Amino acid sequence: MLKLKNVGKVYEGKVAYRALTNIDLEVEKGEFVAIMGPSGSGKTTLLNIISTIDAPTTGSVTIEGKNPHALKKNDLAKFRRRELGFVFQDFNLLHTLTVEENIVLPLTLEGARVKEMKEKAARIANTLGIASILGKRTYEISGGQAQRVAIARAMIHEPKLLLADEPTGNLDSKASKDVMEMLASINEKEKTSLLMVTHDPQAASYSDRVVFIRDGKFHSEIYRGESRQAFYQKIIDMLSLMGGDDGDLSSVRV
Amino acid sequence: MTFRQFAFNNVLRNKRLYAAYFLSSLFTVMVFFTFAIFAFHPAFSGGDINSNALFGMAVAGGIIYIFSFFFVLYSMSAFLQSRKKEFGLLMMMGASTRQIRLMVFLENILIGFLATVGGILIGLVFAKVILLLAENVLIIDETLHFYFPTLAIIVTFVSFIILFLVISFFVSFILRTKKLIDLIKGDKQSKGEPKASVVLAVIAALLLIAGYGTAFYVKGLQVVVAMVPVIIVVILGTYLLFTQLSVYIIRRLKQNKTIFWQKTNMLLFSDLSFRMKDNARTFFMVAIISTVAFSAIGTLYGFQSYLTKGVKESSPYSLTYLPTHEAHEKDIKQDVEKMNGILQDEHVKTVMGKVQLRHYDLGINDRDILVASASDYNRLAKLKGETPVHPGKNEAIVVGQSVRVMEGTIEKENLMKSPIKLDDGQEIKPVKKIQTELFPIINGYYIVDDSVIEQLEKPVRSEPFYAWQADNGQTEQMIAAGRKISKEVGYPAQAIDYTVYEINKAYGPILFIGLFIGIVFFVSAGSFLYFRLYSDLDEDKRKFRSIAKMGLTEGELKKVVNRQTALMFFAPIVVALVHGAVALTALAHLFNYNLTTEAIFVLGGFALIQIIYFLIVRFFYIKQIKAAVY
Ligand SMILES: Nc1ncnc2c1ncn2[C@@H]1O[C@H](COP(=O)(O)OP(=O)(O)O)[C@@H](O)[C@H]1O
Ligand SMILES: [Mg+2]
Numbered sequence: 001m002l003k004l005k006n007v008g009k010v011y012e013g014k015v016a017y018r019a020l021t022n023i024d025l026e027v028e029k030g031e032f033v034a035i036m037g038p039s040g041s042g043k044t045t046l047l048n049i050i051s052t053i054d055a056p057t058t059g060s061v062t063i064e065g066k067n068p069h070a071l072k073k074n075d076l077a078k079f080r081r082r083e084l085g086f087v088f089q090d091f092n093l094l095h096t097l098t099v100e101e102n103i104v105l106p107l108t109l110e111g112a113r114v115k116e117m118k119e120k121a122a123r124i125a126n127t128l129g130i131a132s133i134l135g136k137r138t139y140e141i142s143g144g145q146a147q148r149v150a151i152a153r154a155m156i157h158e159p160k161l162l163l164a165d166e167p168t169g170n171l172d173s174k175a176s177k178d179v180m181e182m183l184a185s186i187n188e189k190e191k192t193s194l195l196m197v198t199h200d201p202q203a204a205s206y207s208d209r210v211v212f213i214r215d216g217k218f219h220s221e222i223y224r225g226e227s228r229q230a231f232y233q234k235i236i237d238m239l240s241l242m243g244g245d246d247g248d249l250s251s252v253r254v
Numbered sequence: 255m256t257f258r259q260f261a262f263n264n265v266l267r268n269k270r271l272y273a274a275y276f277l278s279s280l281f282t283v284m285v286f287f288t289f290a291i292f293a294f295h296p297a298f299s300g301g302d303i304n305s306n307a308l309f310g311m312a313v314a315g316g317i318i319y320i321f322s323f324f325f326v327l328y329s330m331s332a333f334l335q336s337r338k339k340e341f342g343l344l345m346m347m348g349a350s351t352r353q354i355r356l357m358v359f360l361e362n363i364l365i366g367f368l369a370t371v372g373g374i375l376i377g378l379v380f381a382k383v384i385l386l387l388a389e390n391v392l393i394i395d396e397t398l399h400f401y402f403p404t405l406a407i408i409v410t411f412v413s414f415i416i417l418f419l420v421i422s423f424f425v426s427f428i429l430r431t432k433k434l435i436d437l438i439k440g441d442k443q444s445k446g447e448p449k450a451s452v453v454l455a456v457i458a459a460l461l462l463i464a465g466y467g468t469a470f471y472v473k474g475l476q477v478v479v480a481m482v483p484v485i486i487v488v489i490l491g492t493y494l495l496f497t498q499l500s501v502y503i504i505r506r507l508k509q510n511k512t513i514f515w516q517k518t519n520m521l522l523f524s525d526l527s528f529r530m531k532d533n534a535r536t537f538f539m540v541a542i543i544s545t546v547a548f549s550a551i552g553t554l555y556g557f558q559s560y561l562t563k564g565v566k567e568s569s570p571y572s573l574t575y576l577p578t579h580e581a582h583e584k585d586i587k588q589d590v591e592k593m594n595g596i597l598q599d600e601h602v603k604t605v606m607g608k609v610q611l612r613h614y615d616l617g618i619n620d621r622d623i624l625v626a627s628a629s630d631y632n633r634l635a636k637l638k639g640e641t642p643v644h645p646g647k648n649e650a651i652v653v654g655q656s657v658r659v660m661e662g663t664i665e666k667e668n669l670m671k672s673p674i675k676l677d678d679g680q681e682i683k684p685v686k687k688i689q690t691e692l693f694p695i696i697n698g699y700y701i702v703d704d705s706v707i708e709q710l711e712k713p714v715r716s717e718p719f720y721a722w723q724a725d726n727g728q729t730e731q732m733i734a735a736g737r738k739i740s741k742e743v744g745y746p747a748q749a750i751d752y753t754v755y756e757i758n759k760a761y762g763p764i765l766f767i768g769l770f771i772g773i774v775f776f777v778s779a780g781s782f783l784y785f786r787l788y789s790d791l792d793e794d795k796r797k798f799r800s801i802a803k804m805g806l807t808e809g810e811l812k813k814v815v816n817r818q819t820a821l822m823f824f825a826p827i828v829v830a831l832v833h834g835a836v837a838l839t840a841l842a843h844l845f846n847y848n849l850t851t852e853a854i855f856v857l858g859g860f861a862l863i864q865i866i867y868f869l870i871v872r873f874f875y876i877k878q879i880k881a882a883v884y
Binding site: 053079096137 | 264267345438
C-alpha cells in the first residue's frame, strides 16, 4: 500500500546536506514496520516525506497507488484527513481543546455530524482506556494518557496508514508498553498499516519488520518470526552490529 | 464539535495568547472613538469653530484611522506568526488552507467585534475626562458638556467593523502557503541573523552622520528644503543601524570568548542574535514611530512656546504701544488717551511709562543703533522692578543682544569694544554690559547719561514707546481690555495677555490634535515592544526552565531578563530620542528660536514614561518567568 522508490532528500542551506539517499521501501496492507537507526540517520526526514510534511528531492512516494506529493493543495488536505494518521513524539495536542475535542478534530475538519463524532470518540476512548478523561484539558493529563489521546486522534477517522515518530520517546517504560500494545492491537484488529520510527528496541519488537537506516541509506532489515523475545534480541544484535553506540541510540532526540 | 465551535473555543479558551492582540485592537478602537466623541461634539457643528480646525480634525481622524489599520494588521500578523505551529498541526490533520483561513477569519471577526464594542464602552467611560481635557487645552468659550455621542458610536462601529473585515481578508496573504515543515518547526526555527556586512554597517553610520550633520548645519528656510531628504536618509540609516550595525556589534561580541563566555552573557547574546531579525525590524519600527511622536509633540509644543513665550518675553509689559513711523503726534496722543480710558473702564490698575527710542548711525554693525537715556531706561526699569543704572558723564552701558536671538545672527562687532564718538571728538566709553529685555529691541544698544543725548547729532529715527504694567492677578481684566484695545487702536498696541489668549485659542485645536496623534503613536510603539517581548515568553520560559535545572539562581535569572528587556525597551527609544533632539534642533534653526527647555521637557517626559513602562512590564515578565521556572 506504501511504496517508496529511490527517495532522496537534500537539505539546502549554507552547506547542502544529503539526509537521505536512494531509499526503497514497501509496506503491505496491514503491515507494521518499524524504522530504526542512529540519531541523525534520517528517520524523521523519511517519515516527514511519507507524511507529506516535507517533499522529497528525488524519487517517488505512492500511497494506495496515488502520489500525494503530486496532489493539489485541497486534494492533499482531503487525502491527509482521510488516509493518514499521525502520532508525534511530543503528542502535539491542541491545548485549547478538551481531550474529546482533540480526538474528534479530524472529523470536525471533515464536517462530520456531531452525533457520529460523539459515538466514534466514545468507542475509541473505550478501547484506549481514556474514557474517564474525555472532558479534561490537555494540561491535566499525564504523558502516557496524552499519547493515547494522540493515537485516538490519529485513528478516529480510520486511516489506512498510521505514521508514528518516536511515539514512546517521551514516555516511561510502563506507559511505553501500554502505548505499544495499543498500537499493535489496532494494527491487528483494524488492519491499519503502521509505520513507526523509534530508537527503542523494546518498542520496535512489536512490529512485523524492522528496517535499519544509517547515514540516510538503507542498511538492513529483519523480520519478526515467531517470538517477540527472540525478535528483540535480534534487534539488539543488529544495533550493536551497526556500531552506533548505545548511548547515542538511547539518547532522547527532541 | 463543529468547525465553528472549534474556532470559537480556540479563542475563548486561550485568552492569554489572544489578549495582546485583543487589547491592542481594543486600544485602537478606544483612541479612535474618544477622538470621534471630541470631533463630533455639537459645540463644533454650530460653526463656531473655524473651518481650519475642522479640516485639521478630519485629517487627524484619517491619520488615526489609517494608522489603526496598519497597527491592527501588524498586531495580527505578529499574532499569527506565533501560531504557525498550531496551523501546521491542523494542516497535518487534514485542514485545508480554506479551513484555516475560515478559522482565522472567524476569530478575527469575533475579536474585532468584541474589541470594537469594548473600545466604545471604555471610551464612553473616559468621554467626560477627554471633554474636560479638551476644554482646557482648547480654550473655547463654551463648555464642552457631556453628550451621548450617537454619531461617534455609529462612525466608530462602522469604521472598525469594516477595518476588521478588510483585515480578515488580508489574512489570506499572511498565511500564504508556507511549506508544512516550516510551519511545524516554526517556533523552534531561528529566523536567523540578517546578513550583516561591514560595508553596510559603515554606510549606516555615514547616513546617520550625513543626516544629522545636515540637520545641524542648515539654517532658517533651508531647513524646509533639507527636511525631506534628511528624513529619508535618517530613516534608511536607522534601518541599517538596527539590521547591520547591531548585528555586526553582537557578532564581534560573540567572537570575543572572554566576554561571550562570561557568566550569563552567553545567554543574553545568543538570545539576541537568535531573535535578531525580529528584533531589528521591531526596533526600527518603534524607533521611527516614536521619533514621529516626539517630533510632532515637540514641534507643536515648541511652536506654541515660540508664539506665546516668545511674545511674552520680547515684550514683558502688560500693554505696549509702539506707533508707526508715520504716525502724527496728535494721533498718538489720542490713542494713548483711548487706551488709558479702556484700562480705567475695565478697572485695571496700571503704571505707565513713556520712553523715546532714538536710533543713531554710529558706524557700527552696519545698522542704526539705539542710544537710550538713563532716565528713560530707569523709568522702564522701575515699571518692571529692575535695578536702575547710572552711567557716568562719559560712560555708556551696553545692553546685550537678547538671549532669544540664535547664535547664527550674533552681531559682528561687540558694542563693548566700540566707543561712541561725539561730534566734538569726545569718546563715550562702554564700561559694563548688562542683560535685560526692557526695551522692545532685540539687538544690543547703549544707555548713556541724559546729558550725552543732547550732545549727539540728530537721530536717524526717533519714536516714542509706551508701556503699561498691570498689578498681578488681573489677567482676566487685561484680556477684556486687550480685546477692546485691539479693536479700537489696532496693531501698534499690544496687550500681552490678550495676544497670548488669542494665540492659544487659535492654536488649541492643533495642539490638542497633535498631542492626541503623538500619544497614539507613542503608545502603539510601546505595544509593539510588548508584542515582541511576549511572543518570546513561552520560548523564554522553556529556556529558563531547562537552564534553571542546571543551576541558575533567581538573581542571575533576573539579571539576564532585566538586561534583555532593558535593551529591547531602550535601544529603539534612545535612538528615537536622539532623532527627536536633532529634529527639534533643526526646528529651532528654522525659527531662529532657542527650544532647549521645550525639547528637554518633551523628550525627558517621554523618556520618563518609557522608564516607568519598562519597570512595569519587566516586573510582570520576570514574575511570569519565575512562576514557570521555580
Ligand atoms: N531542516 C533541516 N535542514 C538541514 N538539515 C537538516 C534539517 N532537518 C534535519 N537535518 C539533518 O538531516 C539529518 C537527519 O535528520 P533526522 O531525519 O531528523 O534524523 P533522525 O534520524 O534522528 O530523526 C541530520 O543530520 C540533521 O542534522
Ligand atoms: Mg527524529
